[in-house]
Amino acid sequence: EAGVAQSPRYKIIEKRQSVAFWCNPISGHATLYWYQQILGQGPKLLIQFQNNGVVDDSQLPKDRFSAERLKGVDSTLKIQPAKLEDSAVYLCASSFGTGSYNEQFFGPGTRLTVL
Amino acid sequence: GNSVTQMEGPVTLSEEAFLTINCTYTATGYPSLFWYVQYPGEGLQLLLKATKADDKGSNKGFEATYRKETTSFHLEKGSVQVSDSAVYFCALASRANSKLTFGKGITLSVRP
Numbered sequence: 001e002a003g004v005a006q007s008p009r010y011k012i013i014e015k016r017q018s019v020a021f022w023c024n025p026i027s028g029h030a031t032l033y034w035y036q037q038i039l040g041q042g043p044k045l046l047i048q049f050q051n052n053g054v055v056d057d058s059q060l061p062k063d064r065f066s067a068e069r070l071k072g073v074d075s076t077l078k079i080q081p082a083k084l085e086d087s088a089v090y091l092c093a094s095s096f097g098t099g100s101y102n103e104q105f106f107g108p109g110t111r112l113t114v115l
Numbered sequence: 116g117n118s119v120t121q122m123e124g125p126v127t128l129s130e131e132a133f134l135t136i137n138c139t140y141t142a143t144g145y146p147s148l149f150w151y152v153q154y155p156g157e158g159l160q161l162l163l164k165a166t167k168a169d170d171k172g173s174n175k176g177f178e179a180t181y182r183k184e185t186t187s188f189h190l191e192k193g194s195v196q197v198s199d200s201a202v203y204f205c206a207l208a209s210r211a212n213s214k215l216t217f218g219k220g221i222t223l224s225v226r227p
Contacts, residue, residue, distance in 0.1 A: 003158075004158075031213065033214075033215075035215075040219065040220075041219050041220070042119070042204050042206070042217025042218050042219050042220050043159070043204075043215070043217050044217070045214050045215065045216075048212075048213075048214060055212070056212065056214055091158070091159065093159075095213055097213075098211075098212060098213050099210070099211070099212075099213055101147065101166060102213050103161055103164075104161070104213065104215065106158045106159040106160070107158055108157070108158045109158060
């Protein structure tokens with residue numbers, strides 16, 4: 001079974017530029033998550049989708065971050081404009097449903113460096 | 116809100132040593148508890164989980180017991196191997212929502 005796919009794996013941009021990350025979840029998984037993992041910290045949830053609807057975006061900095069999951073499958077996360085403190089690994093995860101008994105499967109992540 | 120506290124690292128052990136990594140949590144209600152592992156160059160993987168008090172999760176020789184009275188979920192392994200070198204994250208999720216709250220993680224290095 002194919003896992004969660006993410007691209008690109010690495011991205012280097014200058015501050016104030018924009019960037020977009022792509023995620024393809026495991027087939028059949030209705031729930032999709034984007035996490036931000038800053039060096040030396042655990043991942044922090046940015047946004048959670050159930051199909052193409054947002055379940056939780058309380059920690060998403062909405063002045064610069066946006067995310068969509070238009071057809072309930074793939075998702076994109078965008079940052080515009082980027083700041084130095086956005087340097088992190090952005091992880092996508094998916095699960096069959098919501099509820100703590102649903103295991104989340106993580107992609108390899110996109111490492112963003114903002115100069 | 117929910118939070119997870121892990122012991123400070125890094126931890127360096129010799130092969131076949133006993134491992135304990137401490138994890139305590141703060142949460143309302145009865146969360147599910149998890150240990151995730153990140154091997155070098157790989158993504159996060161679920162190592163084990165426990166969904167109610169006194170449950171013991173186990174996998175690959177690792178164990179952790181859900182202790183509600185001490186709000187802890189310490190990870191243990193009786194004899195570590197070099198291949199166990201990785202970053203270990205403790206996490207919790209509330210019953211209603213699968214949103215994970217992670218600790219800071221701890222790096223384990225096992226030397227031959």
